[in-house]
Amino acid sequence: MMNLYVVSTDQHLGEQVADALRDAGADDVVVLGHSEEARAGVNRGSAGHGRVAGVRRSSSAKKNDRYIFIVQSPQEKLLEALPGETSDQAFAQDLTAWFDEQAELLSDYEAQRGQAILVTQTQVKLGFDDVLHRINQTWRARLSGGTAGISQSAEAGDDKPLVGYLAQGLIQHTPKLKQLTARIERLAGNTLAGVSVVDAMQAYRQKNQQQVLKTELESLQQRNYDLEAQLKDATEEGELILLQLHQVQEELENYFLKYKDAENRHETLAYRWRQMLALHPDYVVYESVSVEVLDDTDEQDELNEPNEPQILQWYFKGLESAGVSRQQLAFQTFIEAGMLGVRFNKTASLTAGDTNASESFNTQSLTDDEVSVPTGLTHWPDVAEELDQIDCIPAGRGEIKVLRATVLRDLSASDWALLKLIPKLVTQALEERPREGVDAEAIVAAAKRLAEALDRLPQALRHDGVRLKNHQTNPDYEHLWLVFENLTDGVSTWPAFELRLGASNVISNNTAKSGTKTNAKSDATANFTQHPKVEIPLIDGQTKPFEGWFEESVDDFGAKWELRFDLKKQIFDAGVWNELAPAEQVLVKGLVGQLSHGLLKTVESDLKRGNIGQWERVFGQCVAMLG
Structure with missing residues (x-):
């Protein structure tokens, strides 16, 4: 009431x-x-x-x-x-x-x-x-x-x-x-x-x-x-309250200074941590590990290879190393041609009897025969989109070898770093605590061969994804402002690398239909632009993305390195291009090349107008001109 x-x-x-x-x-x-x-x-x-x-x-x-x-x-x-x-x-x-x-x-x-x-x-x-x-x-x-x-x-x-x-x-x-x-x-x-x-x-x-x-x-x-x-007394009381407010403001300023001091200390510790990892790139630590020997007797009988080591199922919890951090990690290992192979599943299964693995993955008491948990890969390769598992090993024959090579090429930067860490990870786990029924000597030797084989592979441009930062659309100009997350070329790493694809003298569909005819009737880019350009701004407006970057021009967004093309005349700013070091040219060409081969489709839903096909065709020609 x-x-x-x-x-x-x-x-x-x-x-x-x-x-x-x-x-x-x-x-x-x-x-x-x-x-x-x-x-x-x-x-x-x-x-x-x-x-x-x-x-x-x-x-x-x-x-x-x-x-x-x-x-x-x-x-x-x-x-x-x-x-x-x-x-x-x-x-x-x-x-x-x-x-x-x-x-x-x-x-x-x-x-x-x-x-x-x-x-x-x-x-x-x-x-x-x-x-x-x-x-x-x-x-x-x-x-x-x-x-x-x-x-x-x-x-x-x-x-x-x-x-x-x-x-x-x-x-x-x-x-x-x-x-x-x-x-x-x-x-x-x-x-x-x-x-x-x-x-x-x-x-x-x-x-x-x-x-x-x-x-x-x-x-x-x-x-x-x-x-x-x-009412004089009331006025004096108000002045007293105002004085108290000033005192409170001073206290707040003091707390703010203390917060900034704590923030600076945190940044200092983070910097020391990064230095430590740089000095000790082989640093690996984890909270717990569980190994399960899978029953593959039937498969061995069919292959008539009874002496081959069995497949091992690994479960790691709380993994930390230089460049790799996983709260949970599950994968399998096998040996093929004397080399360790690493098999990832889209989901890994824990059996009801596997108490150690269940504890490692913080699962509740198991009531079913098995429970699915996420694996350690952050990005499942596009080439294996329809597959439930992939084998990461530079070996094999025929179509299997081609598929495995494509999978290795398409691994994201984080997952590639994880794969290169696994040989050391399993070796360290077996050395710290040998597992009964596991041929540790054979596993360690095979892991060493895998690490050597991965080091011999050509360095590939890798990243964890691309996001659209901005899509500017003026009547006769457009640009796609893209950010590559955790980009690496095998030598350097950028947490966020920014790149803009620009299109000058954009021709709308209506203008193209009513305008003059061009000689390139079969060229699908003629109705979009003949003057594309590649722009690389400072990262967050402050940091040079690479040593050879220089301020070629300035716009409303600030300074930028800019490379212009004329597709009709088949020319580009060779002087600007030649000032870059060869490795920097490979970096820029590799980024634009990836965008012209399907990667842009990941941001297509965010576009204000037009379509990704136009951008891919235009910058595909630009990459071809760079040789």
Whole structure:
């Protein structure tokens, strides 16, 4: 059920509102006074009344409690206390106490804002039906009823419009009152009603007492001076809070400096770690390893090779080395032609009886005969997309040898590094703890031959993937901004290598259909561009990608190395090209060559217009021109 609390500095008005709410169908309505007397009652332990601040700070406040805060605006307060009704000193003291009460009530409302609504005394007295409507909308209540029992006497009197107009002027020239009015308007969600000049003049004419206006204005100004003096303490308190905020800001700056210091220390440790790996490229460590001898008796009988070593299933956990990091790794090894072969499956299986392997891979207790876990390859080769397993070994005959060679060529940079690590990995595992039933001597010798054979293979340009950083499309120009992730040429490695393929003087399909005919009717690139270019910017706008890079031109994205082509004339910037070292030429040509042979299809879905086939055909010609 919803508990409804009415919070007001006017105890009598609060009781009237509570009675009206009960008449409208509300249950459990409680009035919480917000006056000095009410606070004294709370301190004495009286029941039924108390400041809402006590509710706000209480840990027992319930989520279904709802509050109606009734605030008195400066306009209402000034209209309530007419000149001559009290002494200046008493009025100033009363206004100071009133100001503190209203400010505190607003603070209490803000603390309970998610469970409360804010109304003014005038809204309650003159539009209680609107208040009921707001309660129903805000809390999905079903209250109904009129304004019976709500006093409207505050609007009586012929002199109210005139005094109200003067009060408005006083509020506008009194910062404290003006700020309080603005705060009430902001929290209540509407503008407080004012008194028009017409109404004020009408009241003035009716009273026909010009001296009254001067006297009342002087009285209000004097009371304003008294109020300013009484509010000095509030100003000093605000200055103290500002000082505390400055102290908090200094503390935050101190914490930020400490964070930057910790970040620098982390970078220093990371740099030392990279140095250590560079000095010890053979560094290998793992948390655990499990080896299972597979039953291949039937296969050996068919091949009539009973003396061949059996196939081993390896499971590694927490593998770390220079260039390779795998939380889980599963692969098989076999020996063929005296060389160790490595077999990867798209998924590896753990048998219910293999307790060590299950623990290595953090599997739950096995209820089935076997459970599938991911292998250590990060990118399954495209050439073996339809295969469930691949053999990585530079040996074999006929079609098998061709397939194996293609698989080795298509391994990603991370997976190639892993394959080259495996000979040392299995050797280290067998040396640290020999496995029963495993011919360790034969495995180690075969692993050494595999490592030597892999080192003899030509270095290939490898990476872990290509992503599209940007596709710019102007009316007559386009570029594909690509990023090769973990690129390596066998000597150097780039975590992210950036390259742009540009197309100048782009011809749209409509223009090509209505334009002049070209001599290259069979050339599918004629309707796209005859002026492609290869651009290599600084990595992240800061780092040179290779030693021979130089600033050939500058555009909106910054400095770049640029190589332009004219396919119609079959020429290119030979001077720019020849300034690169031979290894750098191989790098650039290899990257563009890969993109012209299907690699761009991985980013085709991100293009804004056009198709990958156009780009592949254009830069296929560029690669051919480079020789």
